[in-house]
Amino acid sequence: MAEGNGSKNGDRALKGSFKVKAGLAQMLKGGVIMDVVTAEHAKIAQDSGACAVMALERVPADIRKEGGVARMSDPTLIRSIMEAVTIPVMAKCRIGHFVEAQVLEALGVDYIDESEVLTPADEEFHIDKHPFKVPFVCGCRDLGEALRRISEGAAMIRTKGEAGTGNVVEAVRHARAVNAGIRKLQGMNKAELVHEAKLIGAPVELLEECQRLGRLPVVNFAAGGIATPADAALMMQLGVDGVFVGSGIFKSEDPLKRAKAIVAATTYFDKPEVLAEVSAGLGKAMHGLEIPAIPKDELLAARGW
Amino acid sequence: MQGAFAEHIRALEACGARTRVVRTAEDLEGLDGIVLPGGESTTMTMLMERVGLYGPLRSAIGAGLPTLATCAGMIVLARELSDGMPAQQGMGLLDVAVRRNGYGRQVDSFEADLDIEGLAGKSFPGVFIRSPLVESTGDVKIIATHEGRAVAVRQGRIVALCFHPELTKDLRLHREFVRMAAAAAS
Numbered sequence: 001m002a003e004g005n006g007s008k009n010g011d012r013a014l015k016g017s018f019k020v021k022a023g024l025a026q027m028l029k030g031g032v033i034m035d036v037v038t039a040e041h042a043k044i045a046q047d048s049g050a051c052a053v054m055a056l057e058r059v060p061a062d063i064r065k066e067g068g069v070a071r072m073s074d075p076t077l078i079r080s081i082m083e084a085v086t087i088p089v090m091a092k093c094r095i096g097h098f099v100e101a102q103v104l105e106a107l108g109v110d111y112i113d114e115s116e117v118l119t120p121a122d123e124e125f126h127i128d129k130h131p132f133k134v135p136f137v138c139g140c141r142d143l144g145e146a147l148r149r150i151s152e153g154a155a156m157i158r159t160k161g162e163a164g165t166g167n168v169v170e171a172v173r174h175a176r177a178v179n180a181g182i183r184k185l186q187g188m189n190k191a192e193l194v195h196e197a198k199l200i201g202a203p204v205e206l207l208e209e210c211q212r213l214g215r216l217p218v219v220n221f222a223a224g225g226i227a228t229p230a231d232a233a234l235m236m237q238l239g240v241d242g243v244f245v246g247s248g249i250f251k252s253e254d255p256l257k258r259a260k261a262i263v264a265a266t267t268y269f270d271k272p273e274v275l276a277e278v279s280a281g282l283g284k285a286m287h288g289l290e291i292p293a294i295p296k297d298e299l300l301a302a303r304g305w
Numbered sequence: 306m307q308g309a310f311a312e313h314i315r316a317l318e319a320c321g322a323r324t325r326v327v328r329t330a331e332d333l334e335g336l337d338g339i340v341l342p343g344g345e346s347t348t349m350t351m352l353m354e355r356v357g358l359y360g361p362l363r364s365a366i367g368a369g370l371p372t373l374a375t376c377a378g379m380i381v382l383a384r385e386l387s388d389g390m391p392a393q394q395g396m397g398l399l400d401v402a403v404r405r406n407g408y409g410r411q412v413d414s415f416e417a418d419l420d421i422e423g424l425a426g427k428s429f430p431g432v433f434i435r436s437p438l439v440e441s442t443g444d445v446k447i448i449a450t451h452e453g454r455a456v457a458v459r460q461g462r463i464v465a466l467c468f469h470p471e472l473t474k475d476l477r478l479h480r481e482f483v484r485m486a487a488a489a490a491s
Contacts, residue, residue: 013415013416013417013451014415014416014417015412015413015414015415016412016414017415017416019416019432019472020411020414020415020416020432020433020434021411021414023414023432023434023469023472024411024414024434024435026308026309026312026343026469026472027308027309027343027344027345027376027377027434027435028308028344028345029307029308029309029310029311029344030306030307030308030310030344031307031308031344031345031348046347046390047390048351049347049348049351049352049355050348051307051344051345051348052345086347086388086389086390086405086406087345087347087348088345088410088411088435105412108410108412109410109411110410110411110412110435111411133412134411134412135411260355263348263351263352264352264355264356266307267306267307267328267352268328268356
């Protein structure tokens with residue numbers, strides 16, 4: 001019986017371990033994480049059933065439109081959003097910008113997204129994420145990229161998709177690529193795994209873990225272009241653990257209604273009759289962009305490696 | 306609904322139980338026990354209300370359905386709730402007062418070894434993630450504490466934990482729960 005020896009337990013408490021970092025992502029599963037730019041948006045997201053929010057100054061669609069260098073958001077904004085809601089708050093830092101990450105950790109955000117949506121700060125190295133107590137989520141386009149980020153300490157992965165387009169095609173491509181990469185490992189012997197590790201540029205130990213689990217060793221969400229309940233359900237049926245919705249909600253005609261519908265669609269992703277009901281009468285979705293219409297050097301997914 | 310259900314399913318099946326994901330009131334039919342997993346209590350409560358699961362679930366647990374509640378699950382069952390969303394309430398089935406995220410934000414999440422009453426052998430690995438803090442307890446039996454606060458309680462056929470056994474390889478608590486559910490069913 002433990003009564004009375006609580007303080008003894010307390011002495012052994014361990015903070016910031018990989019288990020608690022990856023564990024929060026486990027708690028987010030089956031949920032929707034929404035981009036918000038004001039405390040008001042954050043409340044709408046929470047009221048709609050979001051399992052977390054991403055605090056940022058501009059949604060990706062506006063970053064894309066306005067151009068210029070996109071950086072970490074002002075701490076005042078992040079703080080106001082943290083005060084407005086009780087669900088976890090995430091924030092973005094630039095790829096490789098470990099000082100922005102230190103600032104976000106000091107603010108006490110619950111997760112950091114080292115994100116290609118912002119302008120990269122380092123063209124060679126991503127952040128060494130192991131020393132941080134706060135967990136990181138990173139984007140990927142295929143299995144090799146996902147495992148490189150995990151080896152750097154990412155406790156959660158998301159597909160990159162093509163943020164700010166309202167076009168789900170790239171998220172689908174990336175989710176399928178991760179799935180195919182993992183399927184390919186099944187049945188490989190050790191020598192073949194070593195060879196595959198070389199080809200995709202990832203540590204063989206992580207390939208072995210994927211082979212054993214039949215999935216990524218951390219939680220994997222879809223992101224980049226999800227704009228409708230059906231988009232969210234599509235990604236869930238492709239096997240992701242949850243979805244990020246960026247511009248898709250607050251660039252639409254009726255954000256609260258759409259947000260609620262996407263939350264329901266993420267839980268009932270395999271029940272088309274529920275999807276039909278929640279998809280009805282949502283007003284206009286965000287306008288959206290065709291991927292080939294975007295100049296190659298403006299594609300966000302190509303940032304990071 | 307939302308949260309770490311897959312890990313509970315893995316743990317329960319490793320203990321020999323058959324499992325089913327409960328997302329609608331119809332899914333409650335014929336259960337011997339239910340797990341309310343960790344996740345976001347606001348999201349879960351809203352989804353349950355939206356699909357008409359909240360009331361039937363509350364009745365079933367109130368009528369004695371064996372229940373294992375972890376983290377957000379404990380919040381959903383609690384009598385009294387602080388620092389929740391405005392108007393967020395517990396089901397009032399578990400006589401505890403809890404503070405949401407009472408141990409702090411994610412950077413304060415931690416692991417600690419726990420001694421749990423009724424579990425033979427070594428201490429249990431407690432994984433606490435944005436965990437609720439039990440501020441006071443009424444008519445419940447405290448089965449584990451950390452720093453003087455209750456972190457595991459039992460009331461009738463409800464076992465509620467602030468931590469996440471499903472994120473560890475230690476199956477003892479799930480095995481106990483399966484045994485309790487089987488005993489209640491026979």
